[in-house]
Amino acid sequence: MTLPHALSGLSDIAADYDLLLCDVWGVIHNGRESWPGACEALSRFNRDHGHVILISNSPRPAPGVVVQLDALDVPRDSWRAVVTSGDATRHELAQRAPGPAWIIGPDRDWPLYDGLGLEIADGAADAVFISVTGPVDDETETPEDYRERLSAGAARGLELICANPDRVVQRGDRLIYCGGALADLYESLGGRVTMAGKPFDPIYGLALAEGERLLGRPVDRSRVLCIGDGVVTDVLGANRQALDCLFIAQGIHGDAARGPHGRLDPARAADLLKAETTYARYAALDLAW
Template structure:
């Protein structure tokens, strides 16, 4: 694969085929929701593109803001028929959250989120308690993201703020794609808490620790360190994927059909002025843009 250096800038390349860019890189950090699948079904073309990149000698680490450890994420990918040959490893926001909680063992915690996310507490001495007695809020999302909105939590967040309770946000995403719907995530609640003046510790993208871990996993898969200038982050979120890539000094490929698809896809075509306006407003500039990941 030929040499390259980060070239994110105000004129991203519009791609029809990922193979036109792939040879520039030795490693990929690939988002999952919105790129590899939509929460209901996997995208075969995206899985094929990652597989072909690996066949050419590249390495792929899937990087996700899911608030569960990577083991359950792998099981979920198996259920969606995402082939193992499409990736080398997975690192999740849940992995980073588990490490944060281990450092705070012994504190009484209130779990703000659904029962399916309880795996972040596994093996940690952290008694779970009611909201009134909590010394720590572990925010993995809304209790019922199919019916609730962040406004439903206004009184609860205000009560935590009044006691200056620290919050760990296990998923910085504001929304996630599930089928044809966009559902609120933990990041929406954490944003609301910060707006009240609450203290929030963030796990996951766009914050550097998850990228440091993902790059370490990439080096393990490759059998050697991979220079950041030869790493490409692929994702569909301006706030997390593109901002995180920029902070970590790696190039980014933006997938426009994910959570921003309703804003940036018009009649099955990229809205180029809309893309430029969105990048300018967010002050993030990817190396390239695709509608969907296709080899």
């Protein structure tokens, strides 16, 4: 397997790209604090080279993510547009309205359903499909807490719409479960899952349409760079779209790609990618200019 090229910083390749499709959690913040070096790198790209589109697997539509970015002191000049899995998933949900939908997830994710005209079911027995954004309490719950309830949905043949394909994200110094982990469990129970976020096509369609709007012309896909720390979401999504990728190898993977010298070990980064049959043209421990 070809090793990813280790970057000293985004400045090494910035002139080669017009658009960055940049992940959020694990790249520019950890849910508790933002990382100034990553934000500065994106701001400098916006100023001197092209446009940054943040592409997040958050189940909330973009306005809710912007509120969170502001609260974490992510500068507005570090991005030009935000596209989320929630935005892409709303199209899927609208096609299935009025339901009823059995909804699983915390109250903070309810903006996903605003204005869709969905009826709410009490559980699998009353639903025609399931919508999952994540565990209700992601601080304490695991997918196993949902096995019995999801088994009932799978037994009825209900489709599950997962608004956040991430399995885990970093929150502070911990990894917490996301909707993708519940979707994996549902599939293991024989259930059918539909997702629109990374690595699936719909979210990239929205992001590239934003890119065309920002550029004022058709997007040259050879000049689009995806950035992310999720191998089965960010990197696999870039591969499926035939877009270049910068793999942020620290993120949710901790020190797995760090060599004994404290710097990125391209072979260790390649091992993380190879485990999911993916490839990234570039890799770095974190995003910096």
